[in-house]
Structures are given as structure tokens and as C-alpha cells.
Amino acid sequence: MSGHQPTPDGTPMVTKILADWVVTTQTKDIPAEVREEGLRTFVNWVGCAVGGASHETADAALRAVMPFSGPRSATVLGRTEKLDIFHAALVNGITSHVLDYDDTHLKTIIHPAGPVASALLALAETRPMSGEDFLTAMIIGIEVECRIGNSVYPHHYDRGWHITGTAGVFGAAAAVGKAIGLSPQQMRWAFGLAASQSSGFREMFGTMTKSFHPGSAAKNGLLAAIMAEAGFDSSERALEAPRGWAFTTSDKQDWSEIVGDLGVTWESALNSYKPFACGIVIHPTIDGCIQIREEIGDKVNEIASVALTTHPLVLELTGKRDPKTGLEGKFSVFHSAACALLRGDGAPTAFTDEIVTAPDIVALRDTIIATADPTCHEASVDIVVTFKDGTTLHKHVARAIGSSDVPLTNEQIDTKFTVQSALVIGEEATKKLLELAWKTATLSDVSDVARASVHDVKGQAAAE
């Protein structure tokens, strides 16, 4: 049995070390700036979950699972329906990702909050916890998720895995395991149960199943911790064993990315928040095109063609030439550039079926050529616009807005939150929800935030 063979030379007891760290880390062990980034992560996530709540993807998921829900103790953010904690975790994970507007750990392209916060907030509605304890568990879960992602990235992702799903389930299990007080051994079992539910493929990009991945990771990570608590055992070496998760799903395993400087350096503090509602690799292009529009005004109507020079991942992930739907538009750098030039928009409103098929945008999109350049930084782009009179304009974006070098300010997070949330629950409820979310660290019961996300509770949105 591989689970009991001697550890191969040089392989640390990764699962044990990580489980011990999860169990023993306290709020006081987390530096203030890391906690502050955790709060920004949570606020951004709440806005995205509410923003996505009215999407047809959420409707379809709810149609499927509503008849089978257990005790309806957990809120579907932004909606009046309630579900059992597993299904609420699933649906909130879906809605927070469906607009491709959530957070990003840039080193792995993991969207950290979806799997972790969705599981933990659903749990909090049956096992009350303070906002401070919630943030501690969430930060620990995100740290686990991103470190595990780092250990196998990029091979794991290149192979085809949607790493938000595959690494996310460990983050959800860690956060919930921390919150419910698992023992070190139970935490190791929870990682084993999480591993055996780890899945999600990049092939699903452009379909509803992409959003299913963080939702499923949330639901499954929650189940892993709940089962481990009940004594359901598992391998205690799920991550590093020869036939465990890392060797089976990747040809790269860098254990130092998991156990090195654990509790000293913080991946969770590197989280970033999307200014635009699509895959992060297109953001430099949208940023640059919006800058061009602001510079040239009506002259955008005189553009004859556009040439983009981008990081190779841009075309690999978002090379769709002829998108037909809003969802497909998120995977088209051509649509995104045309819409940014002609509408100045990269918010969810830029990725509706109507905008993606608007004749002027389609016409401009068809003139755009994109070239992959391996020397181009992921947060950069080079744009050359040629006008009908033969003149050209050159725009270089060194680091896009929302990248680690140009992080969104709290005010920009507020704006992003408000723009998407107000469309779903109205401006008044949005304002109260946003205020409450920023106060999370001081709440005696974090689930107040979940309840405040529903706009029609006797006209009183925020629990005050």
C-alpha cells in the first residue's frame, strides 16, 4: 500500500505539516496586512456572489437542486431561496464566479475566495462564528489552496485541470476544518477526502460548468471536513504519496511551495480583484483600449484595424474569434478589445448576448489581429491602432489595472461591488450590505452578512 510505504527520499510529510499548521494557527499569528487583504477578499467575494445571483446559470443550478435540499439554513446570496449548507455552498460558489469578475491569485490563476468563502459562510449559518474567526479560517483556507496550487503550477494547469476547482477543494476543507475544530488527524483525513473529490477541466471554459467548479469545490471541501469530523478516515498522505494527488494530477511537485515559510510568507496577501468581468489575461487589453478611447474620443469610429501583441496565454485561453453569447464573449480578446474601444466597458454589461452580437462591435472585432509573444509579461499588452486615414496610434500597457503592481483601491472595490450588486438587490440594500461587509472583523455573527444580501426581507436588507 502506497499510503504506508516509506516516504520517498526528500519528500516531506506535506499533508501532516499542512494539517498541523491549519489546526494550530491562531488569529494573532496572522499579520495585520494579511488580515486586511483577507477582508478585501471577502468584501469583493460578497459583491461578486450577489452580482451573479440573477444569472441564468444560478437559475439552472437552483432548478436542479432545490427539490433535494435538506434543512434550508443557508442563504443563497442575493436571492430569497435558502438551501442546506452543501447546496448553498455549491450555488454561492457558482454565482461568485459566473461573471468572471472575482478574485485572482495571479501566480496560479486560482480564484481563491469562491471555493473557500462559499463553504465557510454556508457553514456559519448552522455553526455560528464571529467575523474574526470567519476571516481567520478563510485566510487559512486560501493560504492552503494557493500553496497547493503553487506546488503543481504550471504543469497541472497546462495538463488541462481548472486549478480553481482542483486546488480549491483543499482550501474549502481547510477553512471548514479550522472553523469546526478538527484534530490534526481529522484534518489529514479531510485533505484525503478533499483530494478524492478534486476535479474540474479547462475544457469547460465558456460553459456553465466553469462556474460549477468553484461551487463543487466548496460543496465537496465542506463535505470532506464534515465527514472527517464524523470519523470517516482517509489516507494521511493524500498530497505527497506516490499515488496521491500531486503525483497523479501533475508532473511537477514542488513541496517547498507548500511547506516553505509556512506562516511567514502569505500567498493569501497576494490576492487581486478583477476590474473587468472576464478572464484576467484579457485585462491588459481592455485597460489599454479604454485608455485609447479616453484619449481619442469619437475617433474610435475611424478605426480601420487593431493589432495586439500579448502573452501567449491570452490566445490560448481567450482566442475565440466568433463569440455568439455573452459567456463566449468572455473568452474572446477580440470582442473584449472592440467593446472596450467602442463602449469603454469591461463590466458585466460588456458581456451580454446583445453586446456580443452588436453589429458595430462585431465589425471592429473582425479587424483585430492578435499575436502571441512569449516575452510579453502577463500583465502587459502592446496595442497598435490603424485609422482609416492610414495614421496609427501606439499604446503600451506595462502593468494592467488590477494586477499586483496596480491593485484596486478599497474605493474601486466599493464601486465594483455597487455596480454589480445594485442590479440584483437594489441600491439601498447594496449600500447597507457593503457597509456591513467591511465591518466583518467586528461582527459577533458573520452570517449577518449572508442575511443582509437578500433585498426583500421586510424592506430591511442589512442586519443592523
Place this chain on the structure above:
Amino acid sequence: MSGHQPTPDGTPMVTKILADWVVTTQTKDIPAEVREEGLRTFVNWVGCAVGGASHETADAALRAVMPFSGPRSATVLGRTEKLDIFHAALVNGITSHVLDYDDTHLKTIIHPAGPVASALLALAETRPMSGEDFLTAMIIGIEVECRIGNSVYPHHYDRGWHITGTAGVFGAAAAVGKAIGLSPQQMRWAFGLAASQSSGFREMFGTMTKSFHPGSAAKNGLLAAIMAEAGFDSSERALEAPRGWAFTTSDKQDWSEIVGDLGVTWESALNSYKPFACGIVIHPTIDGCIQIREEIGDKVNEIASVALTTHPLVLELTGKRDPKTGLEGKFSVFHSAACALLRGDGAPTAFTDEIVTAPDIVALRDTIIATADPTCHEASVDIVVTFKDGTTLHKHVARAIGSSDVPLTNEQIDTKFTVQSALVIGEEATKKLLELAWKTATLSDVSDVARASVHDVKGQAAAE
């Protein structure tokens, strides 16, 4: 987007072909001998699910999920608890596998019924179906599961995947999708949703999480079909796309194993049923040791040492030298051989904590040497016993009982069913359940079988 790239040269539209076949295949298209094997598969599965129902693994799973159950419409076979269909599928998938006594598709070592029958029978308790329709959907699901397994075996398995979990989820989705009448497109989506829940690692062998794999596959395949029915879309090329399931999880992809002779040759008819309650690779050894015991009687107490020559997979999977628990004993060819020689037993009673630590068995087990021989057939073993007086006995098993060349008779399936079921629900209820299970093809409501598996319903086990 990989989902819309041209199909690579030579790659057939595997997902589409398979989905079309699932949707269009009718009962009349399935040959009588395939249907007969399907019935044997179902009867064997029911016995195993009831037999495993009192195991501590089932207790732990139920402790975890009971508080979160939705409408309790589905039976946990062999127990009085009922659960919503997802959780019932999970627990029945666990119990039917926990004794390592279930069925085996020998070409892939998939245990086919667990994922498929567990999902389908749970569904049948909310969406009534005849026994005939049930068997048709179950056979189709098993066919899908085993063909998908064939397409990536052995690389996928060698890499570390527990193929019963990873391929099983597709079988469950296919069976449920057939039963609820998905359209061809919905069936393709269901395969996409199944892919993105496909998981399970060989590292978990020897722990409760091994049994979790078929249960999780049942639950997740059921969810895939239910979500597709609700309009939750997915890739329509989940199996064969460049970043889809087969390329991501395996370095081998043989599409002809999936689409070749579909509906002409039947993998589901190759199913086999374990005579012994442990990994199938040890079965030749147990068979041979029981034969030796029957030949030499009390002289088993005069054995000085035993030398086994086996297929290499035997030591890789069951090479545990020093098992401490019943569950670990299943992964020890050494314990299994000693117990077969000294007790003549390979049933679940041979794999209790007490038997695994019995001094005489431990003493004999320590004298056993096993040698891997790549030329040895998987269903064969060579055994040389050396007695204390220096004499030796040689036993060669060409093909073990339960292998495809020496299938269990229906009477042997009856005996196996009765031995394990009677311990859980008593002899009278077992007799009625067994009779009813053999009549499945004629039942107007297949869920009668589920209800008949519970022994204490007013002393009336079988629904007659």
C-alpha cells in the same frame, strides 16, 4: 477555446457518439445474455450493499450526512435510515464496496455496479420505473463506464487514479440520464458535468475513502444528470477534447475502446462477481490455499513456510506484510493466504480485526514469501507449501474461481448473497429479498427491492 477548436486528426466525436447511443438504445437492443448478466450484476450488488450496511464505514458516513439530508425518499439498503437521493446514492455506493466483495470488470478492475446501481436505485424511489427499464438503464450505464475505463486503462490506473471512481461517475450519469430521458445534448452536458466531478486516488486504498469513491461517483453522476436536465450546460466534448477528461487524466486514449462495436459487443456482459471479500488480485491465492486445506486437512498445522508466485499487481496492490486491522488485511496477500490455509475462509469473516491479529494466523503469515512473475496470468498463482518435516506440496491455480473462465454460478451468487445479508437483516428477510431481486425484470416498480432490504418493517421484509 479548446471546446470549439477543430477536432484533432483522427479523434472521433466520442462524447456525441456515446451520448447518442445512450439516448437511443432500447431494451430490445440488448441481447438476452447481456440482460441476464445485468440481472446477476444487480442481484450481487444488492447482496453486497446489504452486507456492508452494518459496517462502521456506513455508520461514519451516516453520522456525517444525516443532519443535512433533504426529503428522505430513498432507502439506505439494509438499514432503517432513509436519505435524499444524493446522499442515499453516496451511502449505498459506500456500503456495496466496503467489504471488497462486489463485482469486477476484470479488464480494468472497475467495480461497475457500485456507482451505477447506487445512483439509479435511489432515483427510482422518486421517479418510479419498472424493473425492466431499470435494468436497461443500469446495463447502459455499466457499458459506458467500462468502455470509458478501457479507453485509458492501464495508464490512467497506473498513474494513480482509482478507476471505479473516475470512470464510474460517467456510468452513473449515463444510467440516470437514460432513465430520466435526457435529450442527446443534455446527455453530452451530463458527461461534461460528470467529467468535472471525476476523482478518486489509489492512495486511499486501505482506508474508508476507498469505498467513498464509488459512493461519490454515484452521487456526482446523479447530480450531473439532474443538472443537465435542468438546463445547466457544459462542454459537449468532455471526453475527447484536448483539455478534456481523457487527455488530462491519462497518457493513453484509445477511442476505439469507447465507440468501436458500440451496441454489438458488450463489456457489461464481462462482469464478474467476487467469491472472496478482498481485492480480486488475491483471489487465485485464496482459491489455491482453500484447495490445499481441503486436500491436507489438519496437516495445515504442520506448515513451515509458503512460497507464492503471482502476477506483479498482487504485491503492488496487496503487499501489506503486517496488517493490523480487518480493512488492512484485505490488502495483504500474506494474511489472506494464511487465513485461507488455517480457516478455509475468504468471506467477510476472514477480514475482521480479530482474525487479522490471531496469533496462529500471524505466525503462518510471517513465513510466507511472495514473488512477482510478469509471465503469471492475473487469474493464476503458483503455491509451494513446505512442511516442518521438509516435504513440499505444489498447487497451481490456472484460473481462479470468480474469474471470467470460472464464473460464479447463480447458486454461488445466492450463497454469497445469503452469507453476508443474513448477518445484517436476518435469514428470513434475506430469503425474501433474494427472491425478489431475481424477479427484478418483472417488477412494475423496482424500488420494491430497495424497500425489501430493510428487515424491521413490521416483520415484513419483502414487498409482495
